[in-house]
Amino acid sequence: MIRQATVGDVPRLGKIINDCAEYGLMLHRSPTFLYEHVRDFYVAAEKLDDGLTEIIVGVCGLRVIWANWAEVYALAVTPDQRGKGLGGQLVEAAVNQARNLGVPQLMTLTYEQNFFEKFGFEILDRQRLPLKIWSECIRCSKNQACDEIAMARILADVPDSIGPNRTDAATTYPKIPPPTNGGYIVPTVLTVGRSNKRQKMDEVT
Incomplete structure (x- = not known):
């Protein structure tokens, strides 16, 4: 069963996330963060054999970054439950919530390109990522050489009023620095980045 997390789920979902973080697959999350952002998840x-006891076996977060972007993050399923389609169900729950909130674009940073392609995500040029997303990366050990793949799914057209066609776009939406030595350096200025109305996703080369 897929449902929204409650505060009672935090210890278990925190363990699932942080177990994956030990392998460098995502960021560690503190109990403070998880309680403050429990509504993201x-x-x-799964019900145990007694039919009454419930155990959390997977988790996925959705955080709104700005009016035109939300991020799917911290997607993890326990090893014994993988291959059952739970990850996909969690992603679809996040997608449906983004639609309900009226967010037109979803993005994720992932190592699982093939998985996210099954759910309508396409590779995205990192130059199009909002700079605010990099605020999370400061705490990552790979923050000077990020090797995750940026992907996005478009749910609706992006209004010009929140996109790069604004008259102040040149100053409001600074560009992300180009890659260095095969990786990406986290920008020191963390603000809302530019987001283009989609014509075609640009592949990362």
Whole structure:
């Protein structure tokens, strides 16, 4: 069963996330962060044999970055439950929530390109990522050489009023620095980055 997380789920979903973080697959999350952002998360819950006891076996977060972007993050399923489609169900729950919130674009940073392509995500040029997303990367050990793949899914057209066609776009939406030595350096200025109305996704080369 896929449902929204509750505060009672935090210890278990925190363990799932942080176990994956030990392998460098995502960021560690503190109990403070998880309690403060519990409304971001969906969980996959399984009933034990007694039919009453429930255990959390998967988690996925959705955070709104700005009026035109939300991020799917911290997607993880316990090893014994992988291959059952729970990850996909969690992603779809996040997608549906983004639609309900009226967010037109979803993005994620991932190592699982093939998985996210199954759910309508396409590779995105990192130059199009909002700079605010990099605020999370400061805490990552790979923050000077990020090797994750940026991907996005378009849910609706992006209004010009929140896109790069604004008259102040040149100053409001600074560009992300180009890659260095095969990786990307986290910008020191962390603000809302530029987001273009989609014509075609640009592949990362």
